[in-house]
Amino acid sequence: MALSLKHQTIITLDCTHKGLRSKEQESAMETAVQEKAGTQSRYKVLEVERLNPTIGAYVRGVDLTKPFDEDVADELRLALADNLVIFLRDQKLDFEAHRRLAAVFGEPHVAPSTKPWRVPGFDEITKMHADENSKYVAGEDWHSDMSCDPEPPMGSILYLHTLPSLGGDTVFSSMYAAWDALSDRMKAQLEGLTATHDAVKAFGALVPDGMTLPCTSHPVARTHPVTGRKALYVNRGFTTRIDGVTERESEALLSFLFEHVQSPMFQCRFTWTPNAIAIWDNRCGQHMAIWDYFPQVRSGFRIQVKGEKPV
Numbered sequence: 195m196a197l198s199l200k201h202q203t204i205i206t207l208d209c210t211h212k213g214l215r216s217k218e219q220e221s222a223m224e225t226a227v228q229e230k231a232g233t234q235s236r237y238k239v240l241e242v243e244r245l246n247p248t249i250g251a252y253v254r255g256v257d258l259t260k261p262f263d264e265d266v267a268d269e270l271r272l273a274l275a276d277n278l279v280i281f282l283r284d285q286k287l288d289f290e291a292h293r294r295l296a297a298v299f300g301e302p303h304v305a306p307s308t309k310p311w312r313v314p315g316f317d318e319i320t321k322m323h324a325d326e327n328s329k330y331v332a333g334e335d336w337h338s339d340m341s342c343d344p345e346p347p348m349g350s351i352l353y354l355h356t357l358p359s360l361g362g363d364t365v366f367s368s369m370y371a372a373w374d375a376l377s378d379r380m381k382a383q384l385e386g387l388t389a390t391h392d393a394v395k396a397f398g399a400l401v402p403d404g405m406t407l408p409c410t411s412h413p414v415a416r417t418h419p420v421t422g423r424k425a426l427y428v429n430r431g432f433t434t435r436i437d438g439v440t441e442r443e444s445e446a447l448l449s450f451l452f453e454h455v456q457s458p459m460f461q462c463r464f465t466w467t468p469n470a471i472a473i474w475d476n477r478c479g480q481h482m483a484i485w486d487y488f489p490q491v492r493s494g495f496r497i498q499v500k501g502e503k504p505v
């Protein structure tokens with residue numbers, strides 16, 4: 195008797211948990227599980243291992259320190275489209291190799307606001323460094339890179355050569371999953387709205403006085419130009435306001451959405467090792483750098499790749 199009651203409880207709890215997921219999430223998860231082996235077979239030259247059904251994959255089978263073939267480039271683009279963020283380890287990139295890797299995804303995005311941190315002679319390469327003198331680190335809050343720009347970068351390629359003994363992970367969240375998990379009523383409410391993204395919110399205090407910082411309105415939900423999927427596109431780092439609604443309505447909606455995107459259901463977390471690379475798509479994901487290693491050193495370089503006007 196006691197045994198069957200216990201059994202019943204377990205079944206009930208399981209059903210309740212399932213009920214929290216949207217139909218789209220259920221089916222995406224089932225497809226992802228079924229496709230785990232299939233995903234591998236989509237690739238002829240690279241080995242692509244998913245971290246979970248929603249976001250993130252390890253990529254192996256290429257030496258990015260040397261020139262590589264176009265079929266490798268094709269599969270890197272495919273792996274990014276499939277997984278939103280991809281990770282490669284043990285790739286000791288020099289600036290030329292970093293530039294070559296970024297070119298797989300497009301032209302460099304050179305934001306004027308990165309000027310103080312640029313590598314001399316390589317305008318597109320930004321130094322990302324934290325140590326015992328740092329007062330802040332880049333990307334400490336959830337954000338999509340430079341969403342304040344009229345044409346924000348489609349992606350970013352971060353290479354880190356020096357890591358603290360522990361910590362310094364980066365967390366990534368799928369904005370496809372965040373959008374899919376909203377109810378149809380909420381999606382209908384948000385569809386057609388735009389929101390303001392302001393660089394002053396993200397780094398107004400950090401750039402030289404007199405520098406004009408971008409501020410742009412973008413759709414609250416954008417459609418990814420490669421996959422055709424819809425992704426939520428507001429982030430705590432840059433988004434200041436939902437346009438065309440009252441201040442209080444904007445605050446309520448944004449605070450709900452900022453909280454929503456942080457669900458562990460949409461996330462993966464990458465623990466860096468020296469000479470690892472993360473390549474992420476800003477059009478369908480957000481990320482956050484965890485600064486839990488002060489006063490240790492974490493250091494490397496980042497290139498952003500040109501994107502398009504979000505629609």
Ligand code: SIN
Nearest residue numbers: 332333363364482483
């Ligand atoms: C960034 O937001 O571009 C930095 C991410 C990181 O340092 O992990």
